[in-house]
Amino acid sequence: MQSSxxxxxxxxxxxxxxxxxxxxxxxxxILLFVALAIQSLVTNKNFRWDTVGKYLFDVLVLQSIGxxxxxxxxxxxxxxxxxxCLAFMRQSDNPLFRYVAxxxxxxxxxxxxxxxxxFWGLVAVLFPKIIIGVPFGPEWFSVNTETVITALVGAxxxxxxxxxxxxxxxxxxxxxxxxxxxxxxxxxxxxxxxKIMWRIILPQAMRxxxxxxxxxxxxxxxxxxxxxxxxxxxxxTFVTNTIANRTYLPIPLLIVAAIWYLVITSVLMVGQYYIxxxxxxxxxxxxxxxxxxxxxxxxxxxxxPRGNNLA
Numbered sequence: 045m046q047s048s049x050x051x052x053x054x055x056x057x058x059x060x061x062x063x064x065x066x067x068x069x070x071x072x073x074i075l076l077f078v079a080l081a082i083q084s085l086v087t088n089k090n091f092r093w094d095t096v097g098k099y100l101f102d103v104l105v106l107q108s109i110g111x112x113x114x115x116x117x118x119x120x121x122x123x124x125x126x127x128x129c130l131a132f133m134r135q136s137d138n139p140l141f142r143y144v145a146x147x148x149x150x151x152x153x154x155x156x157x158x159x160x161x162x163f164w165g166l167v168a169v170l171f172p173k174i175i176i177g178v179p180f181g182p183e184w185f186s187v188n189t190e191t192v193i194t195a196l197v198g199a200x201x202x203x204x205x206x207x208x209x210x211x212x213x214x215x216x217x218x219x220x221x222x223x224x225x226x227x228x229x230x231x232x233x234x235x236x237x238x239k240i241m242w243r244i245i246l247p248q249a250m251r252x253x254x255x256x257x258x259x260x261x262x263x264x265x266x267x268x269x270x271x272x273x274x275x276x277x278x279x280x281t282f283v284t285n286t287i288a289n290r291t292y293l294p295i296p297l298l299i300v301a302a303i304w305y306l307v308i309t310s311v312l313m314v315g316q317y318y319i320x321x322x323x324x325x326x327x328x329x330x331x332x333x334x335x336x337x338x339x340x341x342x343x344x345x346x347x348x349p350r351g352n353n354l355a
Contacts, residue, residue, distance in 0.1 A: 095296035099287060100303065108283035109304055115199055115268045115279065120261055122204030127211030132241060134216050145212065152209035158270050160206050164198035165274035199271040207264055214256045218249035250323040258316035262309050280304060 085091065099105055133145035152160070168189040177183040193201070222245050230240040269281035276282075280301055288297035 090295065091299065092293055092296040095291070095293055096299050096303075099284075099297060099300050102287070104283050104287070105280070105300060105304070108278055108280040109308070111278040112265070112268050112280045113308070115196075115203065115271065115276075116261070116265045118200045119203035119207060119268075120264055122200065123207035123211050123260075123264075124257075126204070126208035127215050128246075130208065130212035131215035131219055134212070135219060135241075149209045149212055152206050153213075157203070157206045157267060158273050161199065161202040161270055161273040164193065164202040165195070167193055167198065195271075195274050195276040198274045199268075199276045202274070203264065203267060203271070207260060207267075210260060211257065214260070215249070215253055218251075218253035219245055221252045222248045247323075251320075254316070254320050254323055258312065258319070261316075262312055265308060265312070266305065 130145045130148060133141040136142060171189050173186045174189050174192055175183055176185040219241075226244055226248065227240060230244045231237075235244070268279050271279055272282055277286075284297040284301040285294075288294040291297070
C-alpha cells in the first residue's frame with residue numbers, strides 16, 4: 045500500500061487490490077475446455093444432429109415420456125404413503141411396529157432394485173393365483189395373478205416399495221429434527237398423539253424432508269429405466285434403445301433420451317425450489333416470513349395514548 049498527502053495534512057492510503065493469478069489461470073482453462081466442447085459438438089458429424097432433431101419429437105418418444113412420468117409419479121406417491129407410515133411406526137411405542145418397520149427398511153434397502161423388479165416380473169410364476177380366504181380353510185375369492193399384476197402394476201409396485209425404504213429413513217430423520225418440546229407442549233394441551241404427528245410435528249419436519257425427497261424423485265425418474273427387468277417396454281430408455289437398434293444409430297438416440305431426461309429433471313428442480321421456499325418460511329434465508337408492520341408513531345397530542353398517564 046502506498047500513502048499520499050491529502051488536504052489538511054491528512055495522509056490518504058492508496059489501496060492496491062490483492063491479485064489472484066490462479067483464478068485467471070483456472071478461468072482460462074475452463075473457457076478453453078468449453079470452447080473445445082462447443083467446437084466438437086458443432087463440427088463432429090458423428091453426433092448426427094439431424095437424426096436427433098428427427099426423433100426428438102417422434103410420436104413414440106413422446107408417448108414414452110408420458111409413460112415414464114406416470115411411472116415416476118405413481119411410484120413416488122406409493123413410496124411417500126408407505127414411508128410416512130413406516131416413519132411413524134419407527135417412532136411408535138409398540139415394539140412390534142418398530143421391528144416390522146426396521147425389517148422393511150432393512151430388506152428393501154439391502155437388495156438391488158433390479159432384483160426386486162425381476163421378482164415382480166416373475167411373481168405370477170411363484171403365485172399363479174391370488175387367493176382370499178381363511179388360512180388353511182375355505183377359499184372365498186381367487187383371481188389369476190397375471191390379470192392383476194400387469195407389467196405396469198409390477199413396475200409401479202416394485203419401484204414404490206424399494207423407494208419407500210429410503211424415504212422412510214428420510215422422514216424419520218425429519219421427524220427427529222423437531223424438538224421434543226413440541227410434542228410435550230401439544231400433549232399438555234390434551235391432543236392425541238396421532239393428531240400431534242399430523243398437525244404439529246410433520247409440518248415442521250417438512251423443511252428437512254423436502255430437499256432429499258426432491259433428490260429421490262429425480263433419482264426415481266432415472267430408475268424407471270430399469271423396468272425392462274419386469275419387462276415393461278414403454279419407458280423412454282427402452283423406446284430410444286429400440287429405435288437405435290432399428291436404425292443402427294445409438295449415439296443420436298442416446299442424446300434424445302438425455303435431452304428429455306434433462307428437461308424433466310429441470311422442471312422437477314424448479315418445483316422443488318418453490319416447495320422448499322414454502323416450507324422454509326421464517327427459518328431459511330430463501331424467503332422471510334410475513335411480518336405485520338407497526339403503524340408509525342404519532343406526535344399529535346390529541347391522539348397520544350392515554351395508558352400509563354400519571355398526571
